[in-house]
Each structure stands twice: as C-alpha cells, then as structure tokens.
Amino acid sequence: MSATSTTSSAPATGSTADELFAAAFSQPRDPRSAAYKQGVLAALKFRIDGRRIPKLYDPATAEDDAYYAGQAEGHAIWRRAQAESAGAA
Template sequence: MQTVDDLMEKAFFEGRDPRSAEYKQGARDVLVARMAGSALPAIPFKVGTAQADAYLAGREEGGIIWRTMAAAS
C-alpha cells in the first residue's frame, strides 16, 4: 500500500500547476483520515475565507486521489 507521502508526491508532481499550502493540507487531511479509518478533522480556517475555500477544494481532490487509488487496487 502506498503512503500518504507517496500519494501526495504523485498528485503534486513537479511541473503541475502549483497549489497553495492550504489546498495541499486539505488533500493530505483526507488521505490521512482515510488511511487511518478516522473522521476528517474540523476545517482549520474560518469558513468564508480564501484559506478555507482552498482547504475545502483540496479535500475534494484528496477524495478523488483516494477513490482513484482504491479503484486501482
């Protein structure tokens, strides 16, 4: 099984359009939670801010990464 770091490295490879730290944190949080079988953490940013929007968009991508990995196994 791949690690969270493996999945993040594959998803956010060099040459891809850059993403913010908040976006990447959202994706990572989903992957960590799925691998641990735990609930997603609370949004660490004030809802309605650009940071929260980026984090939530990253969580969406994290879900896509997880489902893609699961379908390939």
C-alpha cells in the same frame, strides 16, 4: 503509528497518505496553495489512516475554500488509487 490505524480501506498497493500526496504533487501541474495541499493530505489521511479532518481556517475565507477544494482532490486521489489497485488484483 499503531497497527490499528491502518484501515481496510487503504489501497491494496500499500500506499500511504504521504506517498499518494507526493505522487500527486511531484509531477508538473498547476500550482496550488499551502491550504489546498493541506486539504489534500487531510483527506488522504482520513481515508487511509482514519484520522479526523481538522478545521484549520475561519469559515468563508479564501484559505478555507482552498482547504475544502483540496479535500475534494484528496478523496478523488484515494478513489483513483482504490480503482487502480482493484484492477491490478
């Protein structure tokens, strides 16, 4: 990973996409599919590393729906981390 891959939108706490993902899924919660988790991680990598979100599944499939639902949670996790780091500053 190059130094230019981290954007200014990364949480001030220095959290990586993998760290935020691990924190979200290391506590007890409702089970989620692999496609959902891929969506969460894709959104976090987009927000923190500036990576494009790939299209992995055929449209109108259950996996595609789960992937996009996971992205919604990923964006929410990032916004929560941003708010927490702003409150700590």
